[in-house]
Amino acid sequence: MLKGFENSPCLNNIDLYGFFYASYKMKDLIINDQTMALKEITDLLDVRHNDAMVVVEKLSSTAQFGRTTKFSYPTPSALQPNAEITTYLLTKRQSIAVSARLNTELLLRIIDRWQQLEAQFTLQLQQEITQLKLTKPERKMTTKLKNREVGDMLTATQLLKECRSSITPQEFFAATDAMGV
Incomplete structure (x- = not known):
């Protein structure tokens, strides 16, 4: 137990190793924002990826939209097993903004997908907390x-x-x- 924290309710049953592991994981959680690929969004909304790229490029010219990251996204097929396309990596806020521009009726699909991602993350976090206890x-x-x-x-x-x-x-x-x- 850490000296001076013997009666701390948040450190019950956590030894020094556990404390530093928890500190490391919290740092990782804070730095590691969840993201979604634009390709996944276009697949969910059933819209052309090229049209979505234009929307992201227009939105990213505004300061409110924030920074975006381009990357290669694998799109293997029977004819081209190593095929890739260039797409964007978007935050939750950005993906909702892009979805609203692309197809307002299907925006709920993106919101549902974010809820799935957050539920997976919450389950993983609960398992790590249980392990630390x-x-x-x-x-x-x-x-x-x-x-x-x-x-x-x-x-x-x-x-x-x-x-x-x-x-x-x-x-x-x-x-x-x-x-x-």
Whole structure:
């Protein structure tokens, strides 16, 4: 436990390793904004990609739209397995603005897709938080379980004894379920 934070509710059951891992992950979460490729948007809206590129180029000339990033997007087909097109990487705000310009009736498809992306991100974050709440022996045990390295451990009772902590069986199984073990 970190000195001076013994009674901190946010650091309960997190050792020094867990604290620095959490700090690292939060930095990653803050820096790593979610994005969507313009090609994915044009596929969802069923509009021509070239027309969408023109819309993005017009919108990106305004300061309010923000910076955009061009990149090569793979579009393999039977005739051209290595085919790529140039497209843009857009933030949520930008993708909604472009969608509204392209097809206002189908804008809801983009909003639904963003909700799916955010739900996946939230689930991943919840799994990482669950992992951080486990003590070091519990993390080691769940890592072994995930990697199927249980060896001579045969039952859940034996697994709980191996953890040697105050975790209840319900908490243990909830944590392993949340991590997909």
